[in-house]
Amino acid sequence: MKGLVANVGTINKQLARYGVKFGIYKNNEFHERLFPFDPLPRVITAAEWSVLEKGLIQRVDALNAFLGDIYGEKNIIKDGIVPEDFVYLSSGYLPQCEGIKPPLGVFSHISGIDLVKGKNGTWYILEDNLRVPSGASYPLIARDLCRKCSVDTFKNNKVKDNRDYGDLLKGAMDAVNTGGINVIFTPGRYNAAYFEHSYLAEKSGSVLAESQELFVEDNCLYYRSLEGNLKVGSVYRRISDEYLDPLCFLQESLIGIPNLMSAYRAGNVAILNAPGNGVADDKGIYYFVPKMIEYYLQEKPILSNAPTYLPFYEADQKYVLENMDKLVIKDVAEAGGYGVLFGNELSPEKLEELKATILAEPRRFIAQEVIDFEDLPLLEGDTTIERKADLRAFVLSGTETKVWPSGLTRFSRNPDSFIVNSSQGGGFKDTWVLSR
């Protein structure tokens, strides 16, 4: 790893050269920033990984089963495992998707599962991202560049190769492809993750397309090629559900494809990830994922949730109101690190205000014990400092479910921050999975 530290300048130059950026909007203007990279990787041992891998596969399989059930039979609700309010009040639940059976029954093809490692060595699931989780491209290109910058490092460490993400993605797209080309559908250049869209298109051998290059005819999706229209068999869309199809969702969407949902409902094209997945990665539904694993797979959950309380349940509500100062309270309607409140940081007035809101709208909140999670070293000048970091693991589902042996480790430079999120500053690290 010394080699990486010594070569940090070269690595950063390489990242700049390859335009490894993400976009942000500030005062309504679009800016691109380099995504700060810390050369010290997160290292996961082979033994640790084998548990994580099994646990992640189990979790994603259960979540896929849940999505199929919710938009189909709804047995988990009938059997009283998940209260119906948590499902149907979620903004991610889309009745427009009722009754749709996607190819192979897969709803979440690319899942980004966020985890943290506690100081006690236990991994906890922080949240599931089943809509359009981003971030895989960053460690993917960083590894490629690090290998070039410090050959010795990778000779001396037995690190599992992660450069096959493009193939994994292609595999997931091919598995559900209904006949035709693979397309990555981007809202365009001024999207925060445009680098990723174009890079993954290159790596998976897909065509990158914007809405005006795609259209529906005879209830099939086509790509408007100069040499004739090409049928699209699977579309990995990087735009959110409500903008997908102006005839089905938001009428005012200019970046959608009219009648895409009809083509999808008819089984004429696969959409990755399936619209409506938001119902399963809702912060309120998170609490029920371990129960889903037992319900659908008849297995004990391998990975733990962070200890979570639902004020919706009376006993939990009592505990939450009495222990606010120890808990982190999350508003289920907010995403991206927003709407996360630490009880011990609130003034007495704010605390009372929050209590009143919880009493008035108990379903809107979840409360979690603050996990004392492991610090990772970051390079700062010639020394290292310790900071909080999480891990987004990428799980790909096609004919089988696979975990990418790497992931996006994000850290916060702010020593007081427990929130690691690229839309709120911070940077990333490579994630090494050791092969032995």
Next chain:
Amino acid sequence: MKILQFESVTKLQLSEPISKHYFLLRSLPATFPGQRIRSAKFELFPEVPYTLQKDGFGNWMESGSIPFPHTEFVYKVSGIAEVSELDREPEHLHPMYKHPSHYTHMNEDMIEFLENVHLRGTTLAKAMQLADAIYWYMKYKAGVTSTLTTAIEAFTQKAGVCQDFSHVFIAMARHAGIPARYANGLPLGKGPSHAWTEVYVDGTWIGVDPTRNRLVGDDYVRFCIGRDFLDCALERGVLFGSASQSQSTMTHVIQQ
């Protein structure tokens, strides 16, 4: 039971030819509990192929596109429906009909209004009291609202058309704990298409028409059901070009 013969013609007139037009119609009634479609015919002008599918609510959708310049778009539906509103089969209640939806949120004034109505008695009695209160509070007036008007906006201006009466009713009914949903289609007689509501009473849905302050009975042909107008638009379109459009709908329902 009544046997209703229905016909509806909608004409979309464009000021300039438009080069491309995607449409999604919900203009063919389905067989629902309390309604059996004996026969139905659907026609499009210009004559283009279309796809017939059911949406997530059980409504028929007709989708397609017109890939060549045109200035007129007409769709016509006719058929025969058997309606027996009073012996509907029981249905499972989908919980989404208990909660506010896009068009059916409440504000303080609406909550106060609802409290002052003092709903009492059976669920159906409450629904009728609510419909009555809205009927006398709001004025039927065309042109003051649009398809984008929400329940709050319509309530505030005390006026609107059947879509607005229905949204206000649905918002308040759900707030009062009565599951309610939006319905539209054709009532007996001549005129434009109509929107009304349904409330969930003891395992079945019962039609309530707040615009006319009455129970729906057997003289309405139902085209769509959903949470509110958003799920039930009889026609949605994406048009490429800069034409202004005018639309007219003529419907006719007679009892056989």
Next chain:
Amino acid sequence: MGAITLNKNNRLFWLGRYAERVYQSVGIVAKMQDMMLDEEDIDIDAFCSKIGIAAIFDSPEDFCKRYPFDRSLQGSIICAADDMLGNGMVLRELLGSLTLSYLQMTVSALELASKSKSCAVELQWVLDDIMAFRGSYAEFVEKTSTRNTIRCGASVERLGTMIRFDATELEIRKECKKLLHRLERSGLDHDAEQLAYITEFISSEEENLNRFELISKVESLFQV
């Protein structure tokens, strides 16, 4: 991979144009510096009108400082470079990340040169990066038509500079021939009338070139 829409084809063409514009513009700065050294009496405003940018410079020195690097100046080299990169960025899956990296490097080289005292030497890096870009896409872009669409853009741009800067008719004819050769192999739509004019010009022996007319014909040859 390799399937192209009209939109992408237009972007390829403009990528070629902007890359060539950056390359030619660096040459223009060198030309200006030469003129300064040789103490010619420089009509800076006339020079600006020749290259088609606003005549807002106080002196030749001011020109050399701002024309390459000023992002707020419409028509500056850095603006052309940004547009070049912008077009390239949306073509990554066609060009490949490696080819694209040379476009990023061109922009970075310009930014670096702006901070240097001897920017003329530093601008050499910009030319190197554009040359690397040319070599890279020639090597890695599979389809002949895709490569030639980029080259058509480059030819149109180069002809513009040549015609404006007193290239001989022979040289211009040669470049026009090259353009038509590329056009045949590209996937671009073209205007038959303009094509006829250019074909006629190539085959004519007379020395009666109407430079303005030829520029306008070349500029409107492609419908992009």
